[in-house]
Amino acid sequence: MKKKTASYLPSIGHLKEISHWISSVYNLDQLLELLTVSATQMMKAKASSLLLLDERRNKLFFKVATGEKKDDIKKFEIELGKGIVGHVAQTGEPLLIEDVNKDPRWYREISESVGFDTHSIVCVPMVLEGKTIGVIEVIDRQNHQAFDTNDIGLLSVFADLSALAISKAQQFEKVERENRTLKEALECKYQIIGESPAIRRAISDAFKVANANSSTLITGESGTGKELLARLIHRGGARKNNTLVVINCAALPETLLEDELFGHEKGAFTGAVDKKVGKFELADGGTLFLDEICEMNPNMQAKLLRVIQEGQFYRIGGLVPISVDVRIISATNKNVEQEVKEGRFREDLYYRLNVVHIKIPSLRERKEDITILAQHFLNLFKQERGIPNLDISASAMTLLTSYQWPGNVRELKNAIERAVVMGNGIQIMPADLPISNLSDIKTDFVQASTLEEAVHQFKKSFIEKTLISLGGKRTNAARKLGIQRTYLSRLIKRYNIKIGT
Ligand SMILES: Nc1ncnc2c1ncn2[C@@H]1O[C@H](COP(=O)(O)OP(=O)(O)OP(=O)(O)O)[C@@H](O)[C@H]1O
Numbered sequence: 001m002k003k004k005t006a007s008y009l010p011s012i013g014h015l016k017e018i019s020h021w022i023s024s025v026y027n028l029d030q031l032l033e034l035l036t037v038s039a040t041q042m043m044k045a046k047a048s049s050l051l052l053l054d055e056r057r058n059k060l061f062f063k064v065a066t067g068e069k070k071d072d073i074k075k076f077e078i079e080l081g082k083g084i085v086g087h088v089a090q091t092g093e094p095l096l097i098e099d100v101n102k103d104p105r106w107y108r109e110i111s112e113s114v115g116f117d118t119h120s121i122v123c124v125p126m127v128l129e130g131k132t133i134g135v136i137e138v139i140d141r142q143n144h145q146a147f148d149t150n151d152i153g154l155l156s157v158f159a160d161l162s163a164l165a166i167s168k169a170q171q172f173e174k175v176e177r178e179n180r181t182l183k184e185a186l187e188c189k190y191q192i193i194g195e196s197p198a199i200r201r202a203i204s205d206a207f208k209v210a211n212a213n214s215s216t217l218i219t220g221e222s223g224t225g226k227e228l229l230a231r232l233i234h235r236g237g238a239r240k241n242n243t244l245v246v247i248n249c250a251a252l253p254e255t256l257l258e259d260e261l262f263g264h265e266k267g268a269f270t271g272a273v274d275k276k277v278g279k280f281e282l283a284d285g286g287t288l289f290l291d292e293i294c295e296m297n298p299n300m301q302a303k304l305l306r307v308i309q310e311g312q313f314y315r316i317g318g319l320v321p322i323s324v325d326v327r328i329i330s331a332t333n334k335n336v337e338q339e340v341k342e343g344r345f346r347e348d349l350y351y352r353l354n355v356v357h358i359k360i361p362s363l364r365e366r367k368e369d370i371t372i373l374a375q376h377f378l379n380l381f382k383q384e385r386g387i388p389n390l391d392i393s394a395s396a397m398t399l400l401t402s403y404q405w406p407g408n409v410r411e412l413k414n415a416i417e418r419a420v421v422m423g424n425g426i427q428i429m430p431a432d433l434p435i436s437n438l439s440d441i442k443t444d445f446v447q448a449s450t451l452e453e454a455v456h457q458f459k460k461s462f463i464e465k466t467l468i469s470l471g472g473k474r475t476n477a478a479r480k481l482g483i484q485r486t487y488l489s490r491l492i493k494r495y496n497i498k499i500g501t
C-alpha cells in the first residue's frame with residue numbers, strides 16, 4: 001500500500017515545473033491543459049478531463065480532455081447533477097468510485113458512445129470563492145490498481161491550482177478591460193472636435209510635425225485648445241509611449257521654475273534634503289510642453305536657450321552635465337512677434353522654439369465649429385449626468401452661434417455644462433446659458449452685398465436678440481420693438497427665425 005502511494009508522489013522537480021507554469025504561462029487554455037496532463041501522468045491514469053460549469057445553462061462542458069478518445073469526448077455536455085461529474089459539480093464533494101458499473105449515478109452513455117471502457121474514477125470539484133466552477137476527473141490507472149484517498153488529495157491540489165489559474169485569468173481580463181475603457185475615455189477627453197478648414201489645417205499640421213523632432217510653437221487666444229493640440233502632437237508621433245511633461249511658465253517665480261525644469265542635487269540649497277529630478281529629465285525620450293512661454297523671465301529665457309543649444313544641462317548644485325532627448329512644444333496666447341519687438345522675449349530663443357508654428361484661430365473665426373462643439377459637449381455632460389434626452393433648443397443654438405466667445409472653446413464648454421446642470425433636463429433654453437452681455441452678440445453683415453440685404457440681416461438679428469433677451473416671449477418682444485404682434489409673426493416667418501413662442 002505504502003509503495004503504491006510513493007510511486008506517484010510528486011518530485012521537487014515536478015513541483016518546480018508546475019510552479020513555473022503558473023507564473024509564466026499567460027494562456028489560460030494552455031495552463032489548464034498542462035495541469036490536467038500533469039495530474040494524469042502523476043497518477044499514472046489512462047485519461048482525464050477538466051470540465052467547466054456554464055452557470056446560465058446548468059451544463060458542464062469539456063475544457064480539457066486527455067487520453068485516446070480526447071477529441072470525441074469534447075463534443076459532449078453534461079447536465080448539472082447528472083452522472084459522477086454532474087454529481088460532484090452539484091454537491092461540491094469529491095467522489096472516488098472503484099467500479100462505476102456498480103454505482104447508480106454512473107452515466108454510461110458518453111463512455112459507450114466514444115468506446116472507452118471505464119472502470120474507476122476519481123472526481124474532485126474546482127472551487128473559486130466558495131463556488132464550484134467545474135470539476136477534474138481522472139479515469140482508470142494504467143496498471144489497473146485501484147485509486148485511493150491519496151488520489152483525491154493529489155487531484156484536489158490540481159483542482160485548486162486550476163481554479164487559481166482561472167481566477168488570475170479573470171482578474172487579468174478585468175484589468176485589461178478597464179485599461180481599454182480608460183484609454184478610450186482618455187482618447188475621448190483629448191479629442192479635438194471641429195470641421196472648419198482652420199481647425200482641420202491645425203490638426204493636419206500637428207500630425208505632420210508629430211514625427212519630426214522640430215520645436216513647435218502653438219499660438220492662439222486663451223481657451224482655443226493649445227494644450228489639446230500639444231497632446232495630439234505628442235500622441236501622434238514616435239514619442240507617444242514616453243512621457244509628455246507639462247509645465248506652466250506663468251505659474252512659478254524664476255527660482256522655482258528653474259528648480260522644476262532642471263531639478264537639484266541633495267544639499268544644493270537650504271531645504272534641498274533630497275535629490276530632485278527636473279521636468280527636462282522626466283521628459284527624456286518624450287515631450288516637454290512649455291505653456292505660457294512668454295511669461296518666462298529674461299534670466300530663465302537665457303538658461304532655456306543654453307539647454308536647447310547645447311542639448312545638456314546641470315541640476316542646480318550639480319557638476320555633471322545631463323544630456324536628454326526632449327522634444328519641445330511651447331504655447332502662448334500672446335503675440336510673440338510683438339513681445340520680441342518690444343524686447344520682452346529673446347529673439348534667438350523665439351527662433352529656436354518657433355521652428356514650426358501652428359496657429360489656432362479663435363472660435364469666432366470658425367463659427368461653423370460652434371454647433372458641432374456645443375453638441376459634443378452636450379453629449380459629454382449628458383452621459384456624465386445620466387440625462388440622455390436633453391437637447392439644445394433652436395433659440396439657444398442661435399444664441400450660441402451669434403455670441404462672440406471671448407473665452408473660446410473653454411467658455412463654450414463651461415456654458416454647456418452650466419446649462420446642463422441648471423436647465424430643465426429636457427431642452428436647453430437661452431436663459432440657461434451664462435451669456436448675458438448681449439453687446440457680445442455680434443451682428444454679422446459681411447455677407448450682405450446690397451443695402452436691402454443688409455437691412456434684412458439687421459432686422460433678423462435685431463429681432464433674434466430681442467427675443468433672446470426676453471426669453472423667447474414674442475408678445476413682449478413685439479411690445480419692446482414697438483410693432484404689432486401679427487407683424488412680428490410675419491417677420492419671424494419671413495426671416496425663418498426659430499426663437500420663441
Ligand atoms: N477643438 C476642441 N475640441 C474639443 N475640446 C476642446 C477643443 N478645443 C478646446 N477644447 C477644450 O477646451 C478647454 C480649453 O482647451 P486648452 O486648455 O487646450 O486651451 P488653451 O488654448 O491651452 O487655453 P489657455 O491659453 O487658457 O491655456 C479644454 O477643456 C479642452 O478640452
Ligand SMILES: [Mg+2]
Pocket residue numbers: 226227291
Ligand atoms: Mg493652456
